[in-house]
Amino acid sequence: MQSLVTAIHNPVPVEIIRDEIRKVCGVFTLEPMVKNMGLVCGDVATRRIGTFETAIVALDAKHVQRSSQSIRHDPGEHLFLLLQDEGHCRVEQNGTSSMLTPGDMFIVDSVRPSSFNYGGERSNQISVHLPRSDMLSRFGNICTGGVPIDRQDPLWLAMRAVIAKMYTAPVVSPQLSEAFLSLLGAYFQGLRGTVNVTQTLLSRALALIERHAADPFFGPRELAGRLNVSDRMLQRHFQPIGETPGHRLLGRRLELARMRLETRQPGQQADGIASIAFDCGFNDLSYFYREFRKKYGMTPGAVLRCH
Template sequence: MQSLVKPVHKPMAVELLQEEIRKVCGAFDVEPMARSDVMAGDVATRRMGLFDTAIVSLDARHVQRGVKSIRQDPGEHLFLLIQDEGHCRVEQGEHSARLAPGDMFLVDSVRPSSFVYDGERSSQLSVHMPRGEMLHRFGKTCTDGVAISREDPLWLAMRAVITKMLKEPGVSTQLGEAMLSLLGAYLHGIKTGEAAGIGETLLSRALAMIDRYRADPTFGPGELARRLNVSERMLQRHFRPLGETPGHRLLNRRLELAHTALTQPRPAKPTEGIAAVAYDAGFNDLSYFYREFRKKYGSAPGVVARRH
């Protein structure tokens, strides 16, 4: 995904970079990856219509805003965090998401938060929205740490508005109102979800993704959680009513895919055919495939193939 701004990574003293972040974003504590007094990063500001925006580049281990920092500097903003380059694990309360370029997460300045980079160079835009006005407009839904899913069409609309605000400052006041309207529509969808609707929507999307990507050997529970913009722990909670974990669900769907293939007419060399079926079903370990297949169906894959 194309970057919104050109990232800057220049050598800076850790204390200086932390001071710059605190000037612009409030009290955050920066921990470098190694025992060093120097990091690669930069902090810049830009006005985007209604919003002050910070552009933060760094290669930290993590950045935190804890209870002590909040007491020292309560802050009166919500930060719409936009991952521009690199990756970041953002956590607030029970909500967590691994952000890839383009992902967004709404962070509340008066609640503890953590941003994990593990030393990878990262560049982020932090759009500062007045907390009081946001609460007045949208209620408490906006204060719980909100991941904005790119699976939602509103994500694409917000991305387009932000891109235009950066490129055309002269019309960004009107675009700022449009941005608030889009964000409000997204939050309204969360707020008005039926009692089980939000959970069921997440679960149904997860199940659909498993069915869609089960044949991809690189697709696992971690990747599923990342695509849904939730933590693996939260994803597991939504699977509890099914009595299984995301990993078990994915394994069973792959085994079912392999079983279906094995009941079809096979090639002349059964062993090669079974190996191909296993790989086509998303397995990259044949011994693991044989073991799990026998556990589920009570017979080896070759026996099932010969029966058909």
């Protein structure tokens, strides 16, 4: 199966590659194939695709582990959808052991101990970082604890195709990110076989926000109307994720704006920022500047200059 990325395998001190993994994925321990050498061939790179942060981890180590002690020092905030891009890896979590070959996928839960055994062979992996709270609100506990994606399921091929599209497209649309989450939801639904009404309504609400966030006339009341529920009932369904519908919609609009700023050529910055703000659902420029700085700790202009 053709690789999606070209990873770097250069000799690096174990401490450096371990620190890079910790910065990107959390606290893990790493054991090189030869202990006394103090070197491992590999690299850790990050890349944003659509709404997802991803990591490309290349290693020829013996194994990488995340223990209960590591979790106490660094509580997990993500589920990692691990795509084996090259080489082999045995993933062990929650009593499940899966041998990953190129193309295989496994959803790793960062709050549970896990082990990744490479046997000293070169391995390249793509890790798609999925915020754990968002995944729980969409799909419930079915997505936690370590979930192998069955390669015989037709949805496996569709998910891999979407990931490949996101890695090769010049700009990843929000609809493509949402399509990937919809495929995940369909896969989990097949595992579960039953429908939780509360989770289904929240999942529909999140999908509608994703689809209509750029519409300045789309607000919480419009969302409730499309779901055929009252404003108060909609608020109750958002309580498990600790947000209001309005706050969720604002956050999505800000994410869209930041993604546009990061992928735009500078040009005339003032006009460019205003145009992006309006295109992402804001009709008040001063409000956009204030909320953007509150969320990201920098102005839209600073983000534009950095990229």
